Amino acid sequence: MFEFTKISDDCIKCGKCIPTCTIHQVNADEVTSPRGFIELLGNYQKGELELDKTAKDIFESCFLCTNCVDVCPNSLPTDMVIEEVRKDIANKYGIAWYKRIFFWLLRHRWVMDIASKLGYVFKSCAVKEDKKRGGLIPRFELPMIKKDRLLPSIASKSFLNSYPQRIENRNDRRVAIFIGCLANYNYTDIGHSLVYILKELGIDILIPKKQKCCAAPAYFTGDFDTVEDLAKKNIEYFETFIDEVEAVLIPEATCSAMIKHDWVVFFRNRKMEDWVKRAERLNQKIFMATEWLYNHTELESLLEKRGVRLNSLVTYHDPCHARKVQGVYKEPRALLSKNFNLVEMSDPNRCCGFGGVTIQSEKFHLAEAAGKPKAAMIKETGAEVVAAECSACRVQLSNALYQNGVEAVFKNPLELIAQALKENV
Known part of the structure; x- marks a missing residue:
């Protein structure tokens, strides 16, 4: 078993993590907070907590956004210990059949290629296309496909199969x-x-x-x-x-x-x-x-030299795994600001609420609850485009914008940068 007790003992219970916690923001319960997670994990290792279905439900509700790690005075790796206990959960309860199929496909790309092509050919049977938002709306409900939600589009040809090596x-x-x-x-x-x-x-x-x-x-x-x-x-x-x-x-x-x-x-x-x-x-x-x-090429000066100024008002969302895990947030903004009017949200650092496969399937109500305030922030900016260098955020925010009637569309900053370069060719 992973050593949970030491991390639990190192927690000083200061509570700085709680206001930043994505699950606590939508489910204000001490149990589903970083401090609560850590305490429960310590009790689990000591044999004072059974890993029953209630504990399983609690540990699977974490979004793994790392906000708690970012503000913790002891830099306790709450996200990592949650990931470790999920292994114990998987060993005890197994992994849902549709997740096992999905992970098997991830291990066998050639089968995923075939599945993607079949999905593209037969997509009209299962989904309606929303061309404005670049997504698909399901006609019926499955474990990982809820009705009335916007799903990612499917390309006719994968990126890897579109170019020579x-x-x-x-x-x-x-x-x-x-x-x-x-x-x-x-x-x-x-x-x-x-x-x-x-x-x-x-x-x-x-x-x-x-x-x-x-x-x-x-x-x-x-x-x-x-x-x-x-x-x-x-x-x-x-x-x-x-x-x-x-x-x-x-x-x-x-x-x-x-x-x-x-x-x-x-x-x-x-x-x-x-x-x-x-x-x-x-x-x-x-x-x-x-x-x-930004740091190793002349792209910034090239964008400035081209001089084209596009009228689109763009707001930037900070993916949790970019800003907090890798410290990347200035670079995309610096590049986008050369050709677009950039406006900041009231809290660009707030997690969008994607949360992983379990949140997006079995606990999608939590993803919806976390996405709603983020959609409201985007609406407040008046931006036509929200950008982030993360397709998981794109899945979540595109759906949040769709479900909450916000007209903005989502783009990766690279798409916007390429658009700016093409405007003045």
Whole structure:
């Protein structure tokens, strides 16, 4: 069993975490607060709390937003201990059949490719298309598909299957792209935009075709066998090309945080020190896309030089896994402000409420409750577009905007940057 007691003993019960906690904001109960989670976990390890269905329900209600870690004076890893207890929950109660199918597909990309193509061909049978918002509305209800919610669109061709493995721009600089599953199959304009930007900068591109899911969905659900399988296979594959690229760019906050932070934590907690070292070596070249483009290229000056000013009013949402886990928040704003009118929300740092597979399926009412105030903040800005470098946030916020009648649409900042570059070609 993971060592929960030490973290519980280190909690000074100051309560600074409580006002920032996403689940506590929508369910104001001491039990479902970081302080409550930690106390219960300590009792669980001491044998004073049975891991019954009530405890399961409590531990699965955490959004893993890391707000509590961000403000904790002792930097206690509440998100990590919740992830660890979810493994115990999965071992005791199993994982729902539809989640197991989903995680199996993540481990077998060739099957996912086929499933995605079939989904695109037959989507009209199950969903209605909302072209304005770029999403799909279900005609009926399934465990992970609730009626009257906006789902991601499905692309006719995945990003990884849209390009050759190497795109040469006759430059001595080369980067690789790790695309993420949602950007690969659903929001493909993200990858297309990144390729366009890199071409404009004259940087050679490697698109590693054998990359697999980062394993974040499985990690947040407690399926650690899938996490270990995907993380090890990705590391082994990355090692075959990492020395020939300057960086691996990831246009997704959750994927980037999983690879840069959670892989190391996962292997360290399993005492797999060799894999820790291998992951840490790769991390020197892993970057969120806007982070690297802002700090290591002339993109900012290129956008300024083009001089085009687009009238769209844009607000930026800080993904939890970008700002709090990786410290990335200034870079996308700096790039967007060159060509767009940027307006801030009253609380851009507030979690959107995506929360992972369990929240989006079995506890979707919590996602809806967390999304509603965020949609109201976006409406208050008057923005036509809300941007964030995270497709999980895009799924959640696109639906929150749709359900709450807010007209704004969601874009990844790379899509907006590419649009600005194209305006003055």
